[in-house]
Amino acid sequence: MIYELRIYTIFPGKIDAIRKRFSDHTLGIFDRLGMEVCDFWEDLEEQPKLxxxxxxESMEERKRQWEAFSQDQExxxxxQKSEQGGKIVERVEQVFMKRADYFSAGYPTILD
Incomplete structure (x- = not known):
């Protein structure tokens, strides 16, 4: 199993626009395409970040899913519609992770 942490830095004044885009559209598109979101957070110190x-299952699956997403008509x-007033996302950072074998022994996690 491979996990990806995605960190979105949002342009000033656009946090509500990204919240709306995710809640009204993006998460549903992910679901339709079989893309599994484990959890979602906003910055506690109110930085413009998600x-x-x-x-x-694999990096190949990740690549296939993101290609399908980027080509999805919806x-x-x-x-395009959400960015008519300007871009929303300034930067996306990606961190790829695998579960540490020594941690999973009996400890509950949010991913179980």
Whole structure:
């Protein structure tokens, strides 16, 4: 199993726009395409950032899912419409992780 932490830095004044895009569209598109979001967070100190993790069987699956997402007609229409007043996301950081074998022995996790 592979996990990806995605960190979105949002342009000033655009946090509500990204919240709306995720809640009204993006998460549903992910679901339709079989993309698994494990959890989703907003910055506690109210920085214009979102954090979420996704789970994949392999890097090949991840690549296939993101290619399908980037070519999805609904996503492209939503993105274009939501960015009519300017881009929302300034930067996306990605961290790829695997579960540490020594941790999973008996400890509950949010991913179980």
């Amino acid at each position: 954090y979420y993790t996704m789970r994949y 996503w492209n229409e939503v993105k």
